[in-house]
Amino acid sequence: MPNKKNEDLPGKTVERLSQYRRLLFNSLQEGKTNIYSHELARLMNLTPVQVRRDLMLIGYSGSQSKGYIIKDLVNLIGKIIDSDTGQRIAIVGMGNLGRAITSYFLGKREKLSIVAAFDNDPQKTDRIIAGVPCHHINKLKEIVPAESISIAVLTVAPEATYEVAKQLLEAGIKGILNYTSVPLTVPEGVHLEEYDIITSLEKLAFHVK
Amino acid sequence: MPNKKNEDLPGKTVERLSQYRRLLFNSLQEGKTNIYSHELARLMNLTPVQVRRDLMLIGYSGSQSKGYIIKDLVNLIGKIIDSDTGQRIAIVGMGNLGRAITSYFLGKREKLSIVAAFDNDPQKTDRIIAGVPCHHINKLKEIVPAESISIAVLTVAPEATYEVAKQLLEAGIKGILNYTSVPLTVPEGVHLEEYDIITSLEKLAFHVK
DNA sequence: TTATTATTGTGAAAAAAATTACAACTTACA
DNA sequence: TGTAAGTTGTAATTTTTTTCACAATAATAA
Known part of the structure; x- marks a missing residue:
C-alpha cells in the first residue's frame, strides 16, 4: 500500500505539482538532468523552501550535492497526479x-x-x-x-x-x-x-x- | 480619506466581491430588491457566515428583517473594486x-x-x-x-x-x-x-x- | 405582553498555507 | 585535516482564510 498520503496532499501542492512537472519537462528537454530547489523556485516564482516542502510532502528526497534528479521527479509526480488508466x-x-x-x-x-x-x-x-x-x-x-x-x-x-x-x-x-x-x-x-x-x-x- | 481599508482587503474577498456583484446584478434584473446572506451564499456555493464576513469587511450593514439591499450593495462593491477613471x-x-x-x-x-x-x-x-x-x-x-x-x-x-x-x-x-x-x-x-x-x-x- | 423564530455582526477558534530558523550533510579546498 | 560554502529536510512559527459560537436585534404570533 504505497500511500494514502496522496489524498491528503494540500490542494495548493497538487496545483504546484502539475506546474513543477511542466517546467521540469522543459528543463529535461534543454538537457538538464538535475535541479536545485532554488532553481525550480525561481522558475515558479516561489521560495526554495516551498519547493522543498512540496517535494517532502510527496516523499521525494534529493541530494545535497546534486539537488533533485529531474527525470525521477517527473516520474514521481506522474505517479501521484496521473491516473493509471488515463x-x-x-x-x-x-x-x-x-x-x-x-x-x-x-x-x-x-x-x-x-x-x-x-x-x-x-x-x-x-x-x-x-x-x-x-x-x-x-x-x-x-x-x-x-x-x-x-x-x-x-x-x-x-x-x-x-x-x-x-x-x-x-x-x-x-x-x-x-x-x-x-x-x-x-x-x-x-x-x-x-x-x-x-x-x-x-x-x-x-x-x- | 474614505478608507485605506480597501488595500488590505483579503485577496479572496476581492475575488468574491466581483462574483457577488455579478450575481446580485442578476437578482436585480429578476426584480429582487433585497437578499439574505444565506441566499447569496447559496448562489455562490459559500456559507452564509462567509458572506456576512466579507460584507462586514467592506463596511456594509444589512438589516435583520430585510437582509441586504441589493442596489446599495452593488454600488458599494463598485466603489471598492472599480477605479474612478476606468x-x-x-x-x-x-x-x-x-x-x-x-x-x-x-x-x-x-x-x-x-x-x-x-x-x-x-x-x-x-x-x-x-x-x-x-x-x-x-x-x-x-x-x-x-x-x-x-x-x-x-x-x-x-x-x-x-x-x-x-x-x-x-x-x-x-x-x-x-x-x-x-x-x-x-x-x-x-x-x-x-x-x-x-x-x-x-x-x-x-x-x- | 411574552415567547419564538430568523436574521445580522463579530470575537474567538480552527484549519490551511507560507515562512522562518536551523540541524545535518556534502563538497571543495586551504 | 579542518573549515567554509552551499544544499536538503523539517520543526516551529506566523500569516491567511474559514468556521464556530453566540450576542443583539427585529418581526411574528401566541
Missing part, C-alpha cells in the same frame, strides 16, 4: 473558448485525453473540430457513458449552463471544470472547479488601481 | 483564446474596457476583430502609452511569451494577466496574475481519480 475528457461548448482549450491541450498529456466535443450548433456537429469529433449536445447522455468520459469542461453560453450541467450529471460525469460565469452546485461525489475570467480581470484591476 | 485593457495574442476573452468581455463592465488587441499575424492586424482594433505586435510600445493601457491579457504562444512580456513591461504596463503556460517574473510595482488551464484540468483529474 482519464477521458469532453469539451462542452465549441465556441472560441472550447476550441482554444482543445487545440491548446491536444496531445499535451498522455493520461488525459479530450475524446469528444459537444455543441448545439448544427454547423459544428457531426464533424471533427480541432482534432476532436463534435457531437450535438442532445447526444450527451448517450456518448458520455459510451466513451467512458469522466470529466467535462463547460464552455457554453451562460443561459445554457444550468441545463447542460444537469444533463452532464445525469450522464454520470465525475468532474466539471466550469468556465461559464454561472456558478454551479453539484451533488456529493462530483468534483467541481470554477473559473471566471472577468473575476480575474477585476481582481487584477483592483490591485493595479 | 481602466484600459489590451489583449495580446488574438488566437482562439484572445478572441474568446474579447467577445465574452465586450461591454460587460463599465469601468474596464478592452481598447486594443495585438497579434503578429498580418492576416489579423490592422483591422477590427470582435469589435476591437488589432495592431501588429511591433506597435506595442507605441500604442500602450498612447492609449493609456494599464492592463494586458497575455494569450500568445508559449515561445513568444517572454519577449512579449518584456515589451509590455518596457511599454509601462501595470498589470499582466498571463494565460500562457510560461510563468513570468515582473518587477516590483507591476501586478501579475497567472492562470493555466492544464493545471486546473490536472488538479480536477487528480481529485476525480
Whole structure:
C-alpha cells in the first residue's frame, strides 16, 4: 500500500505539482538532468523552501550535492497526479473558448485525453473540430457513458449552463471544470472547479488601481 | 480619506466581491430588491457566515428583517473594486483564446474596457476583430502609452511569451494577466496574475481519480 | 405582553498555507 | 585535516482564510 498520503496532499501542492512537472519537462528537454530547489523556485516564482516542502510532502528526497534528479521527479509526480488508466475528457461548448482549450491541450498529456466535443450548433456537429469529433449536445447522455468520459469542461453560453450541467450529471460525469460565469452546485461525489475570467480581470484591476 | 481599508482587503474577498456583484446584478434584473446572506451564499456555493464576513469587511450593514439591499450593495462593491477613471485593457495574442476573452468581455463592465488587441499575424492586424482594433505586435510600445493601457491579457504562444512580456513591461504596463503556460517574473510595482488551464484540468483529474 | 423564530455582526477558534530558523550533510579546498 | 560554502529536510512559527459560537436585534404570533 504505497500511500494514502496522496489524498491528503494540500490542494495548493497538487496545483504546484502539475506546474513543477511542466517546467521540469522543459528543463529535461534543454538537457538538464538535475535541479536545485532554488532553481525550480525561481522558475515558479516561489521560495526554495516551498519547493522543498512540496517535494517532502510527496516523499521525494534529493541530494545535497546534486539537488533533485529531474527525470525521477517527473516520474514521481506522474505517479501521484496521473491516473493509471488515463482519464477521458469532453469539451462542452465549441465556441472560441472550447476550441482554444482543445487545440491548446491536444496531445499535451498522455493520461488525459479530450475524446469528444459537444455543441448545439448544427454547423459544428457531426464533424471533427480541432482534432476532436463534435457531437450535438442532445447526444450527451448517450456518448458520455459510451466513451467512458469522466470529466467535462463547460464552455457554453451562460443561459445554457444550468441545463447542460444537469444533463452532464445525469450522464454520470465525475468532474466539471466550469468556465461559464454561472456558478454551479453539484451533488456529493462530483468534483467541481470554477473559473471566471472577468473575476480575474477585476481582481487584477483592483490591485493595479 | 474614505478608507485605506480597501488595500488590505483579503485577496479572496476581492475575488468574491466581483462574483457577488455579478450575481446580485442578476437578482436585480429578476426584480429582487433585497437578499439574505444565506441566499447569496447559496448562489455562490459559500456559507452564509462567509458572506456576512466579507460584507462586514467592506463596511456594509444589512438589516435583520430585510437582509441586504441589493442596489446599495452593488454600488458599494463598485466603489471598492472599480477605479474612478476606468481602466484600459489590451489583449495580446488574438488566437482562439484572445478572441474568446474579447467577445465574452465586450461591454460587460463599465469601468474596464478592452481598447486594443495585438497579434503578429498580418492576416489579423490592422483591422477590427470582435469589435476591437488589432495592431501588429511591433506597435506595442507605441500604442500602450498612447492609449493609456494599464492592463494586458497575455494569450500568445508559449515561445513568444517572454519577449512579449518584456515589451509590455518596457511599454509601462501595470498589470499582466498571463494565460500562457510560461510563468513570468515582473518587477516590483507591476501586478501579475497567472492562470493555466492544464493545471486546473490536472488538479480536477487528480481529485476525480 | 411574552415567547419564538430568523436574521445580522463579530470575537474567538480552527484549519490551511507560507515562512522562518536551523540541524545535518556534502563538497571543495586551504 | 579542518573549515567554509552551499544544499536538503523539517520543526516551529506566523500569516491567511474559514468556521464556530453566540450576542443583539427585529418581526411574528401566541
